[in-house]
Amino acid sequence: MTGLPVRPELVGEVPYGAPQLDVPYLLNVNENPYPPSDAVAAEIATAVAAAVKTMNRYPERDAVALRADLAAYLGHGLTADQVWAANGSNEVMLHVLMAFGGPGRSVLSFAPTYSMYPEYARDTHTAWVTFPRRDDFTIDPVAAVDAIHDRQPDVIFVASPNNPTGTAVPSETLRAIATAATGVVVVDEAYHEFARTGTPSALGLLPEFPRLAITRTMSKAFAFAGGRVGYLAASREFVDALRVVRLPYHLSAITQTVARVALAHADELLAAVDRLRANRDDLAAWLADSGLQVADSDANFVLFGRFADRQAVWQALLDEGVLIRVVGPEGWLRVSAGTDEEMAAFKAALDQVLKTEEGRLQ
Incomplete structure (x- = not known):
């Protein structure tokens, strides 16, 4: 360069x-x-063949049908307007910082954590701030709340299970973080489907915290890494803020079609x-x-x-x-x-x- x-x-x-x-x-x-399986692959191929016939037209701009399917998969009473979808959870996170970060604002996370987070911050001119985890990679809730009060971040990223350590964050700790936050909190649950029995999802906290969002991906548990679909669950207002910053037609017709077939076969793929x-x-x-x-x-x-x-x-x-x-x-x-x-x-x-x-x- x-x-x-x-x-x-x-x-x-x-x-x-x-x-x-x-x-x-x-x-x-x-x-x-x-x-x-061959059966699912064949159904995907049939769906793609049908979608190709409309490739001369732009795709559904906000992927409403896909978001409805994702809401049904997540449960918790979620509706399509409480779910957002993009090209992997990477793009979802970038949308979050485009909407809530930016110059003069900061994003806090708990290190060590996902190595892409600071790149999202860099690319959106959002200051990157970290607070250390304990030696066993858990988060000290009291120290975390003190750090939030001290640094007043506009966005907080909490990966649970954490990448690269695999550490799940207890609901009590997430609740303490969300209570202390004055900005938005994003719990990254990219690996939640692999969590051990009894590990709760942060989705249950959504009704308590309108500034809370949970992100997921189809790349891992769904064996859909090549499909590039990530998604977020939050309040309607939170999702509407992401719709403002997304590029037009950001999810292709093929991506939306294939993802919907995969979700229809969730039991088999999982x-x-x-x-x-x-x-x-x-x-x-x-x-x-x-x-x-x-x-x-x-x-x-x-x-x-x-x-x-x-x-x-x-x-x-x-x-x-x-x-x-x-x-x-x-x-x-x-x-x-x-x-x-x-x-x-x-x-x-x-x-x-x-x-x-x-x-x-x-």
């Missing part, structure tokens, strides 16, 4: 993105490894969630038995460590055809829960690495 009048804060920046490599075992971006939960818990126990530190996870991944040189461990696993993620606090690595075959390959590769110099722990 030399010589171009790029915004100063973008000079030297590189595009966000985890490595996309052609290796046998892809366990780095928390995808659902189970694709749709059937693999229990298997992934079981493999996550088995993986966490195996890692702990191997002498590693493991963060409690309610997501479809596990954060583990701590390594003296995590990059060397990552590379050694990659050399064995296993791709995981270098992310989170120094010394830690993250691996996605996968199929039985993928988990066996990861365990075998890591077991070998732990016997080498590269696998040395802190």
Whole structure:
């Protein structure tokens, strides 16, 4: 970008993105490894063929039918006008900061957390502020409330389960944060479907807090990462604010059509969630038995460590055809829960690495 009048804060920046490599075992971006069945794929193809016949016209601008389907999936008495949809929860979050952030405003989150949050802040000229989590990656509710009172953020992002740690945030802590906030609060539940039994959704708090929103995605549990659909539930007024900043026709007719078919087959597409939960818990126990530190996870991944040189461990696993993620606090690595075959390959590769110099722990 030399010589171009790029915004100063973008000079030297590189595009966000985890490595996309052609290796046998892809366990780095928390995808659902189970694709749709042939029957669902055939129904999607039929729906797309019908939608193509109207491609000369713009799509339904506000995706009302899709939002109604999403509201029905979420339950909690939600209606279409209380739900927003966009190209992944990434675009939903960007809409939130376009509407409620901006110059002279700030967004607060609890670190370590999702690595895209500061990029949303940068791109909208919103000041990025973090407050540390405890050593076990939980949020201290008293300290969090003090931080909110002290810093007065316009927007608060709380990931639950958190990425990259997998930590779920108790309802009492979320209620304390929402009560203390003078701006808007967004609870990012991208991984909620993978939460352990008894972990409540923040959707139940919506009637109490008109400035609260909950975001979800179809990328993970629905095995719909390639579909790029994320969504938000909030008050009608909150959703209307996002409609102001969205680009016209931001969700293509194909995206809306395919997402609606996927939602119609939610039971089938979500059937693999229990298997992934079981493999996550088995993986966490195996890692702990191997002498590693493991963060409690309610997501479809596990954060583990701590390594003296995590990059060397990552590379050694990659050399064995296993791709995981270098992310989170120094010394830690993250691996996605996968199929039985993928988990066996990861365990075998890591077991070998732990016997080498590269696998040395802190």
